[in-house]
Amino acid sequence: MRTLNRSIVLNAIKTFGPIDRACIARRINLSPATVTTITADLILQGLIFEKEPGDSRGGRRPILLAINPQGAYVVGIKLTETHAIAALTDLEATVLAKRSSELSGSDPESAIELMAQLTNSLLMEANIPSEKLIGVGVGLAGIVDFQEGLFRQSTFLGWRNLPIRDLLREKIKTEVYIDNDVNTLTLAEVWFGCGQDIENFLTITVGRGIGLGIVTNRQFYRGSGGGAGEFGHTVIDPEGFHCECGKRGCLETLVGDPGLLRLARSAFEQGELPVQPCDIGELAQMALDGNQAAIRILQDTGKILGQSIANLINLFNPQRILISGEGVSRGPVFFDALKNSVCSYSLPDLYSDVDLRIEPWGDDVWARGAASLVLRSLFESPVHKIIK
Ligand SMILES: [Zn+2]
Known part of the structure; x- marks a missing residue:
């Protein structure tokens, strides 16, 4: 009960702060005495602090409480098949330091070792004592059982049912949380980004794969086994290219980075592109420079992804769709075609409800x-009570 109330008070201060003790008590239906005890404890731990007095209609002005961003720190790590990107943040998810390093092998031991090294070097770089670190979060591409701490399936690394949370916790002696990487991005939007003020939204990540995070009524939708959101593996062309999942013609075989680069290679072989682009940024630049083949590739694939997003709009009727991921670098040629296609293929009434946003991208977004x-584990009460 004590932990529960502590999370609820912290969340109220995060959501409504700076706020005085009496208002907290009214907002969350706790007695003023309980709020006073909990806030005294939180001040002692350095997680909140007293700000300048607030307005008062007559009488003494109440003292306001606010989250102390530097009260504790966390490390976030995104693990890919080739490297790990890590960031140290404060309690407001502001990135204070970041690092990335290549994996020395594809075995779990190398990955655990690398994540432990990155955590330690970030703490040293930012001059943060290790007792101020309250946990490490790890985002993984694949199917993750976040409650059991199991990486159930990684198509990129070939791991199955790996207890990665416990292995890393053992190594660094700090609390560890793991989840699917798209889920972690969506979570960051719910708590610190464009999802703070809305009930229903989708996050779509574009890059090597295509990911989907689903939030309905401010709750994260995971499905029965934690695998919901495998949007990239919806089949578009049953006779199409082989996918890493073992099927054929999945959405991401057509509009993931390797799919676009395959089209670019074939255009180069036909003499339609001056050079074979080695990455998507180069292809996007060729389109901006007016190369017709590059424009065609980006428009055609943008249209296909737009059609699939229109299907999502018809299924979920979201208020907002946030498009994120490295693939944001595909630029306006791709995203204009995508937006036109979303408009053409979704039901007009549902389309008019959606605010479609292309998010700015940086290499620390995954780690954040x-x-x-x-951070969610600190602010969210154990019964997932959402304070309105
Ligand atoms: Zn697939």
């Missing part, structure tokens, strides 16, 4: 998302 896993 992973850090939000830990």
Whole structure:
């Protein structure tokens, strides 16, 4: 009960702060005495602090409480098949330091070792004592059982049912949280980003794969086994290219980075592109420079992804769709085609409800998302009570 009330008070201060003790008590239906005890404890731990007095209609002005961003720190890590990107953040998910490093092998031991090293070097770089670190969050591409701490399936690394949370916790002697990487990004939007003020939204990540995070009534939708959101593996062309999941013609075989680069290679072989682009940024630049083949590739694939997003709009009727991921670098040629296609293929009434946003991208966004896993555990009450 004590832990529960502590999370509820912290969340109220995060959501409504700076706020005085009497208002907290009214907002969350706790007695003023309980709020006073809990806030005294939180001040002692350095997680909140007293700000300048607030307005008062007559009488003494009440003292306001606010979250102390530097009260504790967390590390977020995104693990890919080739490297790990890590960021150290404060309690407001502001990135204070970041690092990335290549994996020395594809075995779990190398990955655990690398994540422990990155955590330690970030703490040293930012001069943060290890007792101020309240946890490490890890975002993983694949199917993750976040409650059991199991990486159930990684198509990129070939791991199955790996207890990665406990292995890392053992190594670094700090609380560890793991989740699917798209889920961590979505979580960061719920708690610190464009999802704070809305009930129903989707996060779509575009890059090597295509991911989906689903939030309905401010609750994260995971499905029965934690695998919901495998949007990239919805089949578009049953006779199409082989996918890493073992099927054929999945959405991501057509509109994931390797799909676009395959089209670019074939255009180059036909003499339609001056050079074979080695990454998506180069292809996007060729389109901006007016190369017709590059424009065609980005428009055609943008249209296909737009059609699939229109299907999601018809299924979920979201208030907002946030498009994120490295693939944001595909630029306006791709995203204009995508937006036109979303408009053409979704039901007009549902389309008019959606605010479709292309999010700015940086290499620390994944790691910040992973850090939000830990921050959520601090602010969210154990019964997932959402304070309105
Ligand atoms: Zn697939």
